[in-house]
Amino acid sequence: MPIELNINGDTITLEIDPRTPLLDVLRDRQRLTGAKAVCREGFCGACTVHVDGQPVPSCLRPVGMLQGCRIVTVEGLAPSGTLNRVQQAFIDHDVVQCGMCFPGMVMTLTEFLDREPSPSRDQIKTALVGNICRCTGYERIIDAVLSMQTEAAK
Amino acid sequence: MNRPTDPRSVVMNLPRRDAQDKLTGRTRYTSDLAGVEVLHAAIVRSTVASARILRMDFSPAIAMKGVRAIAQASDAPGLFGIGIADHPLLNGTRIRFKGEPLAAIAADTLDIARAAAAAVIIETEPLPAVMTMADALAPGAPQVHPEWKSYELLREGGIRGGNIAWEARVTRGDTDAAFARPDVTIVEDCFQVGRQNQLPFEPRCAVASYEDGRYHIHTSTQVPWTVRAVTAKTLGVSASRVRVTVPAVGGGFGLKFDCTIEPIAAILAQKTGRTVSLVHSREEENLTCLCRENAEVRIRSAVTAEGDIVGREATVLMDCGAYGGEQVFLTTMTAHTLGGNYKLGSVRMNSRAVYTNTPPNGAFRACNGVYNTFFLERHTDNIAKAIGMHPMEFRRRAVLGDGDIGATGQVFQGEVLRPMLERMAALRDKTPDCREQADGRLYGRATTVGTWFIFVGPSSATVNLNADGSATLVTSGVEIGSGTMVQSLPQIVAATLGLSPDEVIVKAADTDAAGRDLGVGGGRATVSIGAASKMAAERVRDQILDIAAEMLQAQPEDLVLTQGRVEIAGRPGTGMPITTAIARAEALHGPVSGNGNFTAPGVQAMPGCAAGHFIDAIDIPVFAVHDCEVAVDPDTGHVDVLSYKVVQDVGLALNPRAIHSQIQGGVVQGLGYALHEKITIGLDGGLEQPGFEHYLVPLACDVVPVKIDLYEGAPSIGPLGTKGAGEVPILNVGATVACAVSRAIERDVWELPLTPPQVLSVLQGRTGRMDHSHLSAVWQENLLEFVAPHRSLDHS
Ligand code: FES
Ligand code: FES
Numbered sequence: 001m002p003i004e005l006n007i008n009g010d011t012i013t014l015e016i017d018p019r020t021p022l023l024d025v026l027r028d029r030q031r032l033t034g035a036k037a038v039c040r041e042g043f044c045g046a047c048t049v050h051v052d053g054q055p056v057p058s059c060l061r062p063v064g065m066l067q068g069c070r071i072v073t074v075e076g077l078a079p080s081g082t083l084n085r086v087q088q089a090f091i092d093h094d095v096v097q098c099g100m101c102f103p104g105m106v107m108t109l110t111e112f113l114d115r116e117p118s119p120s121r122d123q124i125k126t127a128l129v130g131n132i133c134r135c136t137g138y139e140r141i142i143d144a145v146l147s148m149q150t151e152a153a154k
Numbered sequence: 155m156n157r158p159t160d161p162r163s164v165v166m167n168l169p170r171r172d173a174q175d176k177l178t179g180r181t182r183y184t185s186d187l188a189g190v191e192v193l194h195a196a197i198v199r200s201t202v203a204s205a206r207i208l209r210m211d212f213s214p215a216i217a218m219k220g221v222r223a224i225a226q227a228s229d230a231p232g233l234f235g236i237g238i239a240d241h242p243l244l245n246g247t248r249i250r251f252k253g254e255p256l257a258a259i260a261a262d263t264l265d266i267a268r269a270a271a272a273a274v275i276i277e278t279e280p281l282p283a284v285m286t287m288a289d290a291l292a293p294g295a296p297q298v299h300p301e302w303k304s305y306e307l308l309r310e311g312g313i314r315g316g317n318i319a320w321e322a323r324v325t326r327g328d329t330d331a332a333f334a335r336p337d338v339t340i341v342e343d344c345f346q347v348g349r350q351n352q353l354p355f356e357p358r359c360a361v362a363s364y365e366d367g368r369y370h371i372h373t374s375t376q377v378p379w380t381v382r383a384v385t386a387k388t389l390g391v392s393a394s395r396v397r398v399t400v401p402a403v404g405g406g407f408g409l410k411f412d413c414t415i416e417p418i419a420a421i422l423a424q425k426t427g428r429t430v431s432l433v434h435s436r437e438e439e440n441l442t443c444l445c446r447e448n449a450e451v452r453i454r455s456a457v458t459a460e461g462d463i464v465g466r467e468a469t470v471l472m473d474c475g476a477y478g479g480e481q482v483f484l485t486t487m488t489a490h491t492l493g494g495n496y497k498l499g500s501v502r503m504n505s506r507a508v509y510t511n512t513p514p515n516g517a518f519r520a521c522n523g524v525y526n527t528f529f530l531e532r533h534t535d536n537i538a539k540a541i542g543m544h545p546m547e548f549r550r551r552a553v554l555g556d557g558d559i560g561a562t563g564q565v566f567q568g569e570v571l572r573p574m575l576e577r578m579a580a581l582r583d584k585t586p587d588c589r590e591q592a593d594g595r596l597y598g599r600a601t602t603v604g605t606w607f608i609f610v611g612p613s614s615a616t617v618n619l620n621a622d623g624s625a626t627l628v629t630s631g632v633e634i635g636s637g638t639m640v641q642s643l644p645q646i647v648a649a650t651l652g653l654s655p656d657e658v659i660v661k662a663a664d665t666d667a668a669g670r671d672l673g674v675g676g677g678r679a680t681v682s683i684g685a686a687s688k689m690a691a692e693r694v695r696d697q698i699l700d701i702a703a704e705m706l707q708a709q710p711e712d713l714v715l716t717q718g719r720v721e722i723a724g725r726p727g728t729g730m731p732i733t734t735a736i737a738r739a740e741a742l743h744g745p746v747s748g749n750g751n752f753t754a755p756g757v758q759a760m761p762g763c764a765a766g767h768f769i770d771a772i773d774i775p776v777f778a779v780h781d782c783e784v785a786v787d788p789d790t791g792h793v794d795v796l797s798y799k800v801v802q803d804v805g806l807a808l809n810p811r812a813i814h815s816q817i818q819g820g821v822v823q824g825l826g827y828a829l830h831e832k833i834t835i836g837l838d839g840g841l842e843q844p845g846f847e848h849y850l851v852p853l854a855c856d857v858v859p860v861k862i863d864l865y866e867g868a869p870s871i872g873p874l875g876t877k878g879a880g881e882v883p884i885l886n887v888g889a890t891v892a893c894a895v896s897r898a899i900e901r902d903v904w905e906l907p908l909t910p911p912q913v914l915s916v917l918q919g920r921t922g923r924m925d926h927s928h929l930s931a932v933w934q935e936n937l938l939e940f941v942a943p944h945r946s947l948d949h950s
């Protein structure tokens with residue numbers, strides 16, 4: 001049975017093995033390579049996308065389970081050439097290094113901050129338990145997220 | 155013309171130009187390059203650690219639909235290595251480790267390539283194996299390389315034999331006399347560490363094509379020129395037939411300081427005439443990771459009651475795995491790391507790279523410095539205890555100062571470590587301690603020192619000044635995440651030419667476009683590529699100033715380049731836009747460009763005291779002082795890091811915010827090494843942590859914000875007095891955590907990582923004093939007889 005998905009606003013129909021991970025559909029077929037294949041086991045979060053608004057590791061989602069779902073990847077998060085506020089905060093605080101984890105970080109934190117607009121430092125750290133970064137040592141990412149509240153309060 | 159660039163114009167918190175694309179998922183790393191239009195490759199690997207290959211039958215693979223080509227040993231006849239050429243690209247005769255590449259297959263899809271690789275029939279005859287260094291050094295041990303004598307030597311002076319791939323020694327002063335003195339206390343310790351996986355998020359990967367009779371390799375590497383040279387050497391072709399280009403690199407940390415799978419992709423591209431992508435799976439990547447090596451030491455010191463170290467001797471064993479690789483070079487570093495930090499009246503050290511039938515090791519951020527600093531600082535705490543001196547007081551007295559000589563006899567310039575210790579004391583005083591957070595757990599705190607270096611060596615750069623007033627910088631540098639290519643290099647060139655950094659275009663490495671370079675790593679990019687870039691920019695500046703001087707009827711030395719204009723110094727607005735001077739220069743002579751180059755200056759050592767060393771002295775020493783507070787749960791053995799502080803010697807901080815980020819990141823990698831990144835080797839010789847489930851890297855909730863003080867002004871030959879700042883932050887983390895834990899639990903810590911079971915075992919007295927029986931307490935007994943170097947005629 002063909003599988004219908006909406007990816008970043010475009011509806012596509014796939015005639016493929018329903019066990020194919022969403023990550024492979026995004027990267028190999030759609031050539032949306034923002035989601036990264038780092039562990040393929042659900043630990044690192046570099047492949048995180050939104051499925052019906054929820055951040056999920058796309059490496060662990062067979063497309064057969066996603067019939068009719070609305071997928072948003074990092075490429076579709078903000079209109080082309082613009083940034084959302086999480087991305088902007090990361091630029092302002094110069095927190096990016098190799099960058100491999102950041103598409104996933106952005107997807108996780110964008111949804112988290114919609115839900116929890118003024119989190120504590122510890123809450124942010126807990127929210128990142130499924131997003132590993134090998135380069136930055138995290139703390140400056142968290143500073144950047146906290147700064148968004150201070151900015152908003154101004 | 156010598157016009158110094160004003161450091162004030164170059165220091166800034168320049169943001170990264172690559173951040174926007176990285177944050178929106180638009181950056182294409184090498185692992186993102188290949189879609190369905192290219193062929194995909196998979197590697198056939200050994201499943202045993204030591205065996206003779208009797209037969210390889212590829213016919214089941216060839217019969218599969220979609221299989222396009224096979225690469226095998228005969229396609230890559232040349233051996234490669236560092237110091238010794240001992241490593242085949244694809245092994246067709248004698249397997250030396252589990253997971254060794256034997257062949258590779260290119261197919262229409264990755265699934266087909268993997269299925270075909272699994273279908274290859276390999277018949278082997280088991281050979282005896284050595285899985286540990288103790289086994290490898292035992293009398294009559296099976297040899298990993300029975301043919302070791304026949305290998306081409308790429309470097310003279312190596313002391314080798316059997317399972318000892320390389321031995322580097324240093325002997326300065328009369329150690330025997332020092333140890334025989336009646337007024338000394340002798341302290342002796344053994345320590346050991348396991349391996350550490352760099353785990354950059356982008357695995358090793360390459361996308362190769364064959365164009366106009368040349369190999370073109372896109373790869374995720376730190377060393378494009380090494381990839382070029384090793385590809386040529388293994389394939390037996392001229393290096394001029396290999397082109398290497400490097401997109402954004404998704405992390406390296408030293409793993410990508412070696413050429414590994416690139417030539418395999420090149421062979422398959424040549425055979426198929428198609429573009430071939432070869433990307434390690436996470437499991438392949440972890441199980442064949444070129445880790446920071448496991449290592450063991452025996453160290454002895456003779457110390458007076460006043461804290462003078464009159465004699466020190468040590469032997470370090472470094473596991474190089476099945477092939478020599480980086481460890482051959484790294485034997486050199488023991489003299490400067492384990493032999494660093496402190497004034498030594500006399501010293502002898504021996505560092506041995508030992509072959510085992512395990513996956514080869516490699517380079518990892520501050521390489522052997524990390525564990526040697528752990529060994530040295532724990533040993534230093536034991537010395538202080540033995541002579542009844544406070545460990546801080548001992549360090550204050552004993553650290554290297556201005557004019558002191560290092561292990562190999564080099565003279566250190568400037569008083570650096572002692573003032574850094576004072577700065578750390580001030581930083582500690584500024585912040586209340588975290589003792590209360592220990593909340594009933596065992597509390598410990600330690601401050602340690604570390605010595606590392608900048609790995610200089612050759613770099614080249616070209617600057618083209620464009621008619622629109624922008625400049626293009628062409629080097630072989632690559633951006634691995636540390637920010638050199640997007641921050642320090644454009645900052646240096648912009649300041650020299652009076653431009654803003656965003657007017658400096660930085661070209662990513664392409665060996666067809668830029669000159670030779672040693673690569674990005676060892677903290678060298680800002681220093682070596684930076685120096686070459688600065689020289690190239692100065693040559694451009696001088697041309698423009700000469701032209702402008704004529705036009706303005708002024709002397710060139712009275713002119714300055716600033717804000718896109720040529721001005722008469724002190725009289726803003728009197729000059730002209732730089733584009734006017736460029737137009738004139740183009741009309742008279744053609745487009746404006748300049749070249750720059752740099753290499754290691756070669757600091758003097760004491761003649762005759764070092765043998766088997768690749769460098770005798772360190773050109774740019776870098777020092778670090780770290781402080782850490784921990785709480786140890788006596789019931790579970792869990793170590794909680796409560797605070798972390800760093801005072802780091804940076805020379806001149808070009809981009810302080812970016813350096814802070816490097817320090818935070820480096821310290822956290824060190825915390826993983828100290829506490830939970832554990833690699834074990836099975837009885838079959840294979841690594842046992844294939845993924846993130848078992849190899850535990852730090853998570854956000856495991857870390858603390860590092861308090862940082864950048865120590866500027868120590869002597870450096872780097873451009874504008876810079877030193878690389880990205881490599882060294884990891885240097886003494888293992889040491890500091892271990893010393894703090896040891897003080898918290900009031901027991902000796904001999905080993906890293908300090909996982910909860912390990913700590914509990916020490917705490918409960920189940921781990922006794924460490925003693926390596928395969929490392930003799932008589933230093934000379936750990937030496938190989940000197941073997942006259944065998945030299946081949948071909949020094950390619
Ligand atoms: S790749 Fe999906 S969680 Fe790591
Ligand atoms: S920036 Fe490299 S993994 Fe996070």
